[in-house]
Each structure stands twice: as structure tokens, then as C-alpha cells.
Amino acid sequence: MRSRYVFPQIVLAIAATFAQPASGQSDPLPSWNQGTAKRAILEFVGKVTKQGSPDFVPPAERIATFDNDGTLWCEQPLYVQLVFAVDRVRAYATTHPDVKDQPLFKAAIGGDIKTILSVSGYDRLQFLATSHAGQSSEEFTTIVKDWFKTARHPRFNRPYTDLVYQPMLELLAYLRINQFKTFIVSGGGVEFMRPWTEPTYGIPPEQVIGSSIKLKYELRDGQPTLFRLPEIDFIDDAAGKPVGIQRAIGRRPIAAFGNSDGDYEMLRWVTAGPGPRLGLIVHHTDAEREYAYDRHSDVGRLVRAMDEAPERGWVVMDMKTDWNRIFPVEKE
Template identity: 45%
Template structure:
């Protein structure tokens, strides 16, 4: 959380790259592809009918068709997803950072001394440049004030309440409504085809778990994020775990493959990210034997969302674009390949907007 928050403060100011299989498409036995990507009640209606959508469906068809030489058993159908910038926006700031900053403002009435103490004073004054300069010491203070000193149940309740009331000012919709509809459909499509999906993020595990089921259909036990330490205790005869202001694991970059291996025990079959920080997870996924698929969400739609890549200070995608060319990954454009962006958004209204 410490280094993570510092890096993301600096960043305050989906080409989906699909790493296909190690075996070519030609000459592969597979079932006929449906006219639209459907499986039971799962459909990819928010995706345009483009090579990106077709490559996803073709891959899933090949690995789930028993007669296919690329058939993969259910036990090995593992798909992993980054969160920020992959399943919801990370600009102009990641959602958890917004939660943290707003949480400081909510608690300020109980702490009049914060008007004189950093980094709280700068947050209350809206001076985020000073907040970014507060370093690890400032991060620890914010962690203690907004994420620690409470039971796990209390923290989950706080997160739920925030998502129920807080809204994104640009899109004028609650943060709970910022899930990317194409990715929500993709996760449901994979579930319908026997995949187990995991959210693998640098955000705090408990923060993600509070909304993973309702927003993405991903249960809490399939969330792998950064962790803090807990203190066990008894309160009125009830066992509790209290969150401490101590970081256990920062789940970012090369750490992601390590935590996937530690907690899942299988190399993923599919991986989805959006920035250079996700490359280790995608590289590890596609280095396995047999068919593999990886994707990077490249933000190219400044009208409906944001457009950024190589020069971005948050969610930078530079090396990933180079790897796409070298490894022959498919490039799918968010602007061209997503019919809608946000969950519950009408396609026609979104286009007009």
C-alpha cells in the first residue's frame, strides 16, 4: 500500500492486446462459431463484431470443445484480470485512491488537528502535489487513518457505504456503475464456459472483495490483491480481526505471478491487463505449454472514457505495445471494439454522448 499509493498519487495529474495461443488458428478442429458471442444466457453484446471479439470467442470455443486438439479440462480453465484500467477506470485517479482521499474529508470533522498536519492538510486544501511528496510516511498515515484500526467487517461496511453514495464527477454515475460492460460480459461468458476467474490487482484485497461479486460476479475468494496485516482478538466473546497499518504484500508487477501461483497453484490459461505493470502476469500466462491467451486494455476513447498509453503517469502502456508487435499479439481498440463502455449504458445513447 505504501509504495503503491505514492506511485498513484503521482499519477493524479481497451486496444485489447490478445496474446494468442502457441498453436496457429489454421488446421485446428473446433465447433462452429456462433453468429454472436453467446453461451447460455451469457453474451458479448457490448462488444462490436470485430477481430477482437471473434478472437476471444474462437479461443474459448477451441479450448472448451472436447473434439478440439486444444481442449483444456475445466480444472485448468483459469482466467485472471487486473482491476484498475482493465475492469473499471483508473483516470484521473484509481478508485481506491479516490476512496482514500474522500475518506480523509469525511473523517476530518473528528480530527481538527488534521488542518495543521500533513498529508491531511494538503488533502483538505486540494493540494495533491504536496500529498504526492509526502512519501512513505504520508502513505502510512493515510493507511492508518482510512484503512486500519477497524475490524474487517467494519471496513467492508465502510466500503459498501461509500460505493452506495459516492459518484464520479465526470460521468455523473456512482462508482459502482463504472464497471466496463464488455468486461463484465466477458467474465460471465467465461463462467458460462467453465472458467474460474480471478481479479488480480495492486489494490487492497478487502477493498475489492467488498464489490467484486456485485459488480463483476467474481466471489471474494477469487480476489488476489495487496494485503495488510491483521490482529486477532476477542470483543465481548466474539472473535475479531482488526486491520493494522502494516503492509503484508504489495501485489503489483512481478509480484502478480507469484501470488497467483501461491494462491491458485495453476498457471492461467487467459490473462487480461492494461498497463506495463501487468506484463509479468501476461508473460507468465503465455509462457505455458499449449493454448494461451492474454490481453491488454488500451484506452483510446477520449469521448466515452479516456485516451492514454505511452506518456501516461498512471496506467502507462509503453513496453506492452512493443511486446505486442514482437510476439504477434492481436491489438483490439476500445474505441472501435466496444459498443458500450459502462455497465447499464445504452449503446445508442453512449454513441451520441
């Protein structure tokens, strides 16, 4: 039968009705099975929000950071922004034929994704910067929004924003109703994410931290405009994540959620602070409902963070056993 689609905004509202304060009786995380991961979340939120508790944390200091790809939504078989970039490169090459012989542009035009994934993160971001440059910030936002209207996941044949994780939507709502401020901290492009994170996750643009290219202010037809340049400004991945958090927030979060070694430094920095801390890794183990991958994946590789999780007190959540559903809308 056909699937019935529920808009993410509605899903967030539904999740919020379950996400009662820590002292409430309703299950705030209905898509999480009973187990170590769910218990760790509930106990953590309970102790940091209980007045008079030695672990009480004032609301202003209740900050939680979330990686995006593979933590909040599906990142396989390819990072969504790379799918977007390949489409943009093909359009870019029609007006800039000189780029067709450059290795990464040639690979993108020919659909050679392995070559794109084989280069360093810096080279890949430079490639994205070049293919995403030349527009004003407003023009780029429109391009991103228009792309999401028609783009579909190759396996599930659904819009990418349908493939957010229902358990994480519930977690975001639960944290916010307990006076946490939730941030995305992603290696993805910040201007690529900001157009859709609020309707999808309830996270406003100013709470999105990501990689960026340089912007230039100039007047166009007498109007002040910000233009995107083909130059890297900041890479918000690996060791860049704690730097990005400090630059944008100015406080060390008390909870961090990730799924790959790109989140290792964020998890380590956040959980090394004083007082109660929570670090959680989403481990992709469900090949039937989503994907199963870790050590040998080109996308979302998870080795060091998983190996060191026990000694650092990080919770490794098993998608197959800890989640009773994956996406907001399952097939009927």
C-alpha cells in the same frame, strides 16, 4: 434526457443469456465489434473447450485473471480507492490531528492529488494502510459499502459501480459459461474490493486477489475479531501479481487481461506457460465516451506492455474501434 440505470446484477444476467458455449450460434460478445480482438477471444475459447482438440484444456485448468482498474471499470481521472482514501483521510484527521503535517496526509486534505500520485507505490500503499486501519474487517466492509452508496464519478456523475465496462461483463459471462474460473488480480486493496465485486462482476470474494495490510486476531467483548493494522502485508502489483496468483490459486492461468504496465509481469507469466494462451490489453483510446491515455498518464500508464505486445503475441484491444458501447447504461 435522464439516464435509466440498470443494476449490474441485471446486466450480468443479460450478458449471460448472450454468452452461449463456444459451439452456440448466438453472439456471446454483442458489445464487441468484429475485429482482431473479438476474433482472438472467440477462437481461443473455441479451441480450449473443444473435446478432442489438441488444444483442449480441462475445465479445472481454465483460469482467467483480470486486472480491475482500467480493465474492468473506469480508473480515470483517479483510482477509485484513492478517491475513497482521500475521503477517509479527511475523516481520520479529525480524530488524529497529528497526521495533518505528514506530507501525504497534508496533500490529501488539501486535495493535492499530484503529490499522492508522485510517490512510489509502496509509499502510497503505506499511506492507504494508515488511513484504512483501526477497524475490524467487518467495520471496514460496512464503511466501503456505505461510501459506494453516495460516491459519484466527477465527470459522469454516476456511481462508480455503474462505470464498469459492458464488453468485459459479457466476456466474464462468456468465459464462465464455458467453465472458466475468473479472478480479479489487482493492485487495489483486497478488502476494499471484496464487498462489491460479486454483485458487480459476479466474482466472489474468494476469487479476488489484491494488496493487503496486516490483520490481527484478538477478542473484543469476548468475540473473536480481525483488526486491520497500519502495516503493509503484500503489494499485488507488477511483479507481485504472479506471486499473488501462485499464492492464492496454485495454478498458472491460461488467459490474462490488463491495461497498464502494472499488468506486464502477469501477462508475461501467464502467456509464457505451455499450451494455448491468451493475453489481452485494454487500450484506452476513446476520449469522447471514456478517456484516451497511455504513455504519459499518471494513472494506468501503458508503455512497456504495449511496446512488447506484438513480439509476445498479446492482443492490444482498441476501445474506440473494438467496443460499440462502453458502459452498461448509456445516455438516452
